[in-house]
Amino acid sequence: MGYDSDVRRTTAAPAPGKYLDELRELAVRKVRSTGRPVAHLARNLGIHKETLRCWVRQAEADAGERDDRLTSSELGALKQLRQENAELRRGKEILKAASVLFTQELDPPDEAEQVIDHLRDGFGVDPPCRVLDLSPSTYFARKTRPKSTRRLRDEELIPLVTAVWEDSGRTYGGRRVTRTLVRAGHAVACCTVERLMRELGIEGVIRGRRRRTTIPEPAAPRPPDLVNRQFTAERPNRLWLADLSYIRTWTGWVYVAFVLDAY
Template identity: 65%
Template sequence: MEGRQYVFRRRARPAPDEVVAVIDHLRGRFGVEPVCRVLNLCPGTYYGRKRRPPSARAQRDAVLIEQIKEVHQANYGVYGSRRVHRQLRRQGVPVARCTVERLMREHGLEGVRRGSHRRTTTPDETAPRPPDLVNRRFVADRPDRLWLADITYVRTWEGWVYVAFVLDAFSRRIVGWQLADHLRTDLPLDAWRWRCGNAAETDGRRPAA
């Protein structure tokens, strides 16, 4: 805890409830008075705020956030503030869209964004590159002569999932694949090993590495 400017956004005047929440979070480690000193706040103001009953806005927010969570969960977490607001209005809940946006942001609720892009490759221009053994000719005259590999990604309700797969150049069939929540080297290697194991069990053939 080095200073007030590192606790709240610069040039932003925090709401009283936000200040109280920060002090509540830090008081067990630093004590109330030292935290108030850093925040340039009188400890009496903090204690007075704690004794004060919740404001009408706080009580209203407590009711609204439960309604927002209910709509958000009922729609599998894909609704953003615009759709949540629209659904609440359909249910007869009088609430402004900016209020829905604020409460969803404060409670970490967000919807699925269309067209979002996930970068999977960051090339290193200085790293050595393996030779092109097929001269960019991705064709084969029979199965298991040439395998191709690639990685793609899928957004699910639980987050991003990465898929590595091995494609047979002759049949154009996916002959090996693996799922993971990371992009480490183990992912494509596991897909490769999966196919090698299946090929060895069937007819003992596999392309030379």
């Protein structure tokens, strides 16, 4: 009788948030100490008998009395690993979905916003922001606040700057683009044009600038000089020479490889 009243007294007024833990500890302790049938104790406690039986088995595993179940600490670690694995898979899917936009021409000042807009239907806002190291609050703020005066002015100038640059054969830099726009009646500063060109990823051709394409590594192994710098041959097919070079074109750098017979 004392046992039943103890059970009723424990389950009648549980502390908020601790009902399940206290009930589980009490039930398992009574099963292990009294040996009473699980079904009887479960009925007295108002829980399903299979739930109590599972609690008892888990307590036995934690005590090292059975090896057919993982301990609570092992189950917790396994759960954490599964969550981390799920996060990694979702991060991979987000990056894969975002890579579609990386090959497109986006508006540089709004790149982050455009990427999240593309991903939010499938992943929401917080997961892509977490993977791409962006702030959700910043994204929502940009979506709700009106465009600034500078941004509105930039949107007017961007097509003008791009048109002048294209008409020049993509050769004009910031100063020439500015002079062309001023002559056309557009009041714009050179620093503004240069900033917009940087955001758009465009630039003019600069004469005399050389790009260093080969940087030797001192620690890298070097092949031996088998001909001792004597690049001559007495007959064909005895010594071949090969090299790489690069040529600047309107569309970018072109690399050329050639192979010659030293004869």
